[in-house]
Amino acid sequence: MLKLDNVTKTYRVGALGGKAVTAVDRVSFDVRAGEVVSLIGESGSGKSTIGRMILGLTPVTGGSITVAGAPVRPGRDYYRSVQGVFQDPFSCYNPVFKADRVFRLIKETYHPGVPEDEWAARVRAAVRDVRLNPGEVLGKYPHQLSGGQLQRMLIARALLLDLKLLVADEITSMLDASTRVDVLNLLADLKARGLAVLYVTHDLALGTYLAERTVVLWRGTVVERGPTEQVFGDPLHPYTRRLLAAVPRLHAPWEDAPEVRSCLYHDTGAVGGLAEATPGHFVACARLSDCQGDVS
Numbered sequence: 001m002l003k004l005d006n007v008t009k010t011y012r013v014g015a016l017g018g019k020a021v022t023a024v025d026r027v028s029f030d031v032r033a034g035e036v037v038s039l040i041g042e043s044g045s046g047k048s049t050i051g052r053m054i055l056g057l058t059p060v061t062g063g064s065i066t067v068a069g070a071p072v073r074p075g076r077d078y079y080r081s082v083q084g085v086f087q088d089p090f091s092c093y094n095p096v097f098k099a100d101r102v103f104r105l106i107k108e109t110y111h112p113g114v115p116e117d118e119w120a121a122r123v124r125a126a127v128r129d130v131r132l133n134p135g136e137v138l139g140k141y142p143h144q145l146s147g148g149q150l151q152r153m154l155i156a157r158a159l160l161l162d163l164k165l166l167v168a169d170e171i172t173s174m175l176d177a178s179t180r181v182d183v184l185n186l187l188a189d190l191k192a193r194g195l196a197v198l199y200v201t202h203d204l205a206l207g208t209y210l211a212e213r214t215v216v217l218w219r220g221t222v223v224e225r226g227p228t229e230q231v232f233g234d235p236l237h238p239y240t241r242r243l244l245a246a247v248p249r250l251h252a253p254w255e256d257a258p259e260v261r262s263c264l265y266h267d268t269g270a271v272g273g274l275a276e277a278t279p280g281h282f283v284a285c286a287r288l289s290d291c292q293g294d295v296s
């Protein structure tokens with residue numbers, strides 16, 4: 001459903017855009033229909049930039065992104081099947097309008113011909129699908145609803161479209177533990193309906209919860225990707241191991257990488273990109289910044 005092929009993003013920064021920052025560097029992975037893939041990495045690793053490129057909010061610098069075989073083409077038709085939900089639900093609502101205005105905008109843009117009573121029934125069904133009570137949430141202003149309720153209403157809004165791909169960017173990070181589980185279960189429901197979900201997070205525990213496959217991003221490059229149980233159960237790259245072992249320790253800088261005893265990438269003679277350890281489980285060079293998989 002979603003395919004990224006060697007995607008690179010360079011931002012121009014500094015005076016008159018004279019300096020280039022490579023936020024995403026030759027990233028390739030895919031997400032199939034009915035699958036959740038989690039994209040994991042620390043702050044600044046390029047996760048949101050990837051999400052924004054998929055949603056057509058910022059152009060790619062190199063490589064290609066396709067959804068159902070077609071390139072990203074921001075516009076009404078594209079957003080009918082591709083939607084994003086972001087970390088801060090409050091920013092998606094205008095505080096002076098009732099929160100369910102987000103549903104009205106969908107009707108006006110995508111379903112203008114649907115009679116009002118039928119539309120109201122569809123909205124109520126979508127709201128129930130995200131485990132909210134229409135009587136409790138409809139007709140209220142954003143400040144009268146919780147973050148979790150607003151987040152779920154955004155997902156309900158996406159359900160009113162002919163959605164094929166959802167980019168969920170840190171959607172649970174502002175929610176309390178019980179609401180978080182609700183929203184994750186909701187994503188599992190979407191998966192069961194055949195949606196492709198890219199679940200962007202810096203939280204490994206949440207990443208494992210429902211993703212079939214995991215992509216680990218480090219400074220804009222993929223260092224490991226594969227079936228979630230393999231990436232978490234048998235992490236091959238030192239960065240993945242470090243993420244898994246990242247419990248705060250006083251006086252020990254987090255940056256301390258574990259000693260690299262061997263590097264599958266070099267051992268297998270792989271060149272440029274990732275070495276395949278077991279079917280579908282790929283890993284980059286273990287020498288982190290020394291090499292970044294560019295050796296020959």
Ligand SMILES: Nc1ncnc2c1ncn2[C@@H]1O[C@H](COP(=O)(O)OP(=O)(O)OP(=O)(O)O)[C@@H](O)[C@H]1O
Pocket residue numbers: 011012013021022023041042043044045046047048049050202
């Ligand atoms: N509009 C921009 N202009 C210049 N640099 C940017 C821009 N947006 C992001 N960057 C840089 O690109 C890199 C990746 O940022 P990005 O927001 O994609 O990371 P992230 O993994 O989503 O981080 P976080 O989890 O903190 O949101 C960072 O170095 C960031 O400073």
